[in-house]
Amino acid sequence: MNRVSIHFLPDDVKIEVPYGTLLLDAALEAGVFIRAACGGSGACGQCKVRVVKGSVEALMEEKVHAAARAAGYVLACQTRAISDVTIEIPLAKVGRKVIPRDEAERMRLTARPMESPIVPEPDPMTIRVFMHPPAPATHDNVSDDERLMRTLKVEHEIYPVAAGLDVLKQLPHEARKEDWEFTAYLEVETCHDTHNPWYRLTRVQAGHPSYPSMALAVDIGTTSLWGELVNVDTGEVKARASRYNPQISMGDDVISRIVYALKKDGLERLQTQVVKGINEIVEECLQKSKLPVDCITYMVAAGNTVMTHLFLGLYPKYLREWPYVPAAHNVAPVPASVLGLNLPPQTHVRVFPGVASYVGGDIVSGVLANGMWQDEEMTLFIDIGTNGEIVAGNKDLLMTASCSAGPAFEGGGLEFGMRAAPGAIEGILIDPETFEPMIRTIDSKPALGICGSGIINIISQMLKIGILNQNGKYASDAKTPRIREGRSGLEYVICWAKESGLNQDIVLTEVDLDNILRAKAAMFSGYTCLLDKIGLTVDALDRVIIAGAFGSFINLDHAVTIGLLPDIPREKFLFIGNSSLKGARLACIDRKLYQKSREIAHAMTNVELSEDPTYMDNFMAALFLPHTKVELFPSVQLGQ
């Protein structure tokens, strides 16, 4: 894609961005402050800038007077750069302070986005075979199942094949509907000894299929569900969808879900809820891809151990009682109908195996996708989801632990926290002089709340400009109406009600800050403890791979500033996004990778941090921004 250069004045900052980037996004990335109170939705009219040179394309002009328009003014959030441009930010704004160059530079540093290095060879779990055997005749009147088996063997070299009652009940009908032209669906199994394949007939359908064979990859998160519809023969993702896990109404985190599950009918209700959410995802994916539900031949799901238990209806009680024992990690494929999924009845659902009560199939799936199981490089893999799981090691050794970080970085447990969905405040820049925020929401929707990466950004900046102290408390003497007394102590108003998509001010309270402090302390002490077990410090790491359902990026400098990520060279950080979903997709495309995931799960050694006396000491020491031991974060300069 063509790139264009944007030169911001008076800051004199230049940035290269893709052709067509909105000026507001370019400014945010460059660390150049522009007033933007409505999240970029075009509603507040505050983000006016003047185009000094170059070509732009304005999407909406109503908020700019004709005279101003004539003078080159545009809304930064509604204007795309379509050539190299020079932009002037009005000096009219009181006390606007230019952010120092080096700092702005650092603020642009995000972890390099990383795709999975694993290249699947398309090898579906269920194959589809079009058949047209000769019709029965006097001297060839074998049973329908034998006719099918014979054709598979002779014409396709597919044997041996086992068939269950459900599909055999359908066979006489489907075979004759289109005069012995039909499609057989065969699940590929592997002989334990020889690894030769054998097959299980799971579906027969009249005629030639007019659509590709698809699989559904699902990430069952505590907070969110993510699904992808994948073409099993090409690996192409045809549609994606996500939504909150409907279980949220039964508890924010895994512990409260387990508590709910142990109530009368609780497990059943939780199971029904998550299946409802997945069914909605299926429906959305089918609508988007314009494919019929029949196209789905199997599903692979990855989730943490609690989510996997609740999805399958496995008894979760012993997950949270010492010594934290899961009911099962290795579940044979489950028919979709048994789970209540709206998929073709014999569609089999496989889940990723877990490692321990709090290191589940989502982490195994993530490790499968991030490739650390096959690489030499010493890797730290951090999934900043609801639990905060970490894996350290390489192809020779994989150690894992869970930090009980809680859902703060997924927006859980915060007054206005939300997941990275349209309307979530994701990008934020605070004017160091006026303490006014410049906010950018996902999909330019009026702000509804703040998501994980937004939270990291705002805390880091508040810390740097001194309106937040290192204990996570607001400076009560800050001269801004944005910091005020709220219902539970001081709070900072990120977005006023009138500029938001809500009827109330969006705030960040000190209770929220405390939650985040605990979450980041849990993560930090978790991975330092785990590395300690291997005899390493963070400096020995070749790379840190960050996973999580954040927004589009996590700002490294901000994440280091709050003490969430270790203070090591920034080029070592990679961001893989939702690696659990990526691993599920890989398994959908290549059944050998699903097999591999079982080996990975087996190879991973779990460390129970709660049993480790040093963990709690580490945790207490990390309840400070960035840390009580300042020497651990040499690059963090908190200028006042």
Added chain:
Amino acid sequence: MNRVSIHFLPDDVKIEVPYGTLLLDAALEAGVFIRAACGGSGACGQCKVRVVKGSVEALMEEKVHAAARAAGYVLACQTRAISDVTIEIPLAKVGRKVIPRDEAERMRLTARPMESPIVPEPDPMTIRVFMHPPAPATHDNVSDDERLMRTLKVEHEIYPVAAGLDVLKQLPHEARKEDWEFTAYLEVETCHDTHNPWYRLTRVQAGHPSYPSMALAVDIGTTSLWGELVNVDTGEVKARASRYNPQISMGDDVISRIVYALKKDGLERLQTQVVKGINEIVEECLQKSKLPVDCITYMVAAGNTVMTHLFLGLYPKYLREWPYVPAAHNVAPVPASVLGLNLPPQTHVRVFPGVASYVGGDIVSGVLANGMWQDEEMTLFIDIGTNGEIVAGNKDLLMTASCSAGPAFEGGGLEFGMRAAPGAIEGILIDPETFEPMIRTIDSKPALGICGSGIINIISQMLKIGILNQNGKYASDAKTPRIREGRSGLEYVICWAKESGLNQDIVLTEVDLDNILRAKAAMFSGYTCLLDKIGLTVDALDRVIIAGAFGSFINLDHAVTIGLLPDIPREKFLFIGNSSLKGARLACIDRKLYQKSREIAHAMTNVELSEDPTYMDNFMAALFLPHTKVELFPSVQLGQ
């Protein structure tokens, strides 16, 4: 068992019988006529005989006057021989004619009873393993399923093991109920390539099982259901039960059942009915054996192809339409709960594979049991059930056909026909002078009808004494009130209403006779046609094995006389009884024999007799007693 000798006067016939045999049964076997109108139930008082010498034990004496008792008179049907005895049959009876010696001798000839020559090595389909792994601890907190797998592998060398969701849902509960003492049920599967075993966990149960592991062997007949509860480790049969197939109310024969199945909800209703019958058998077996239902670990069923389809709910339409194609022969194990069986939910049901639309799993099971698949001897195997299936061959070749004989020999389609159950007239001897019958019922119950062996006996005797001609019509000039004009032509009264267990006369009509004639003609032309395909005649046979749910025996001379069995040396005949049930029992004990049955089914070549032009000619020629070609039955002498 001790045997005693019984000497009948004035006939001067001697017979050896087991100690304690009833005098009436001895007379019947000896071909000595005693008046016995009530079937041996002690009700008619007509069977009085005088004990001349020796010791007897009288079970009931009311019907004999004190004076007569003092003179040595007893009821033959209520008196056991407990030493060698001499018995005098009163001459008072009008016109009693002594049956010629050689004929009486021949009448005693039954096929030698045959047990299955196959000796199973106990090798159950599902094994039960008692386990007591260490309880979870801090440094041993693997999941419950992994703890189970590990124990199975390390302590029992059982691996690999797959486990489905159902059983894994139970595992946490059952494992902890008795403090990690529990029993695992593992279905043994075999690798297709190496034949090494692998296992499927099907049940877990707290504690040590306090009862043996049992399997249920079931024969699903068109007319009757038979079940046996078998100890899978010893092969011992702990209980047996049988009853009519409740589907009978939806049609006597397989064709009418198929017709019913194609009506709305018909298939579902038929399936429900047969399952109801099997559930009753299960209950009866459990009551008899005083075992809990939990003892049942699996079930093996054998039935003809139509019965198997209706039991499983497979669509039967194409079974009866040219070219007669079954839906499926090879069905993977079906969970009992899917079929509605009242067995533990994950109890798997296996059915015997069939060969063709009218040669089903019952015949394959019968062949497995009779051993002809492993023997050199050229064998004809005849199952005189509802369909009349035949198999000819030996270990090198197995050919099979079905004769559509209909249910006449199971009592179906006859006015007073019934299966071999209590109250069925089984033994019958007709006084050649008076044409009065001496009847013996099963279990000495008042007569309710006549069963297959009774029918063969009565027709043969009526033919010999000339009250029935070779076209199967009664001699209208016979001087006996027993032959009379009935609702549908002439009929013979076998038992008067007052002596029966019914409120009406039990008769055999000419319509009944026609049914039987057609049934025996179908059988005869069937096996001669089939042998012809192999290039053999009946004389080349080394043995004829007769199966069928007859009474305790089939009288060879009578069966040859009516032209049902071939007229070959009588020592070549063997009677195996319900070989379908026997085969199912063998499979229950030794899973390798179930595997063998699949090979047998595969090796059997089916001949569609209806497609064979010579079959119909043969059939027409056989519609005569014994046959239009008298030279085919040289030993049959019809004295008038």
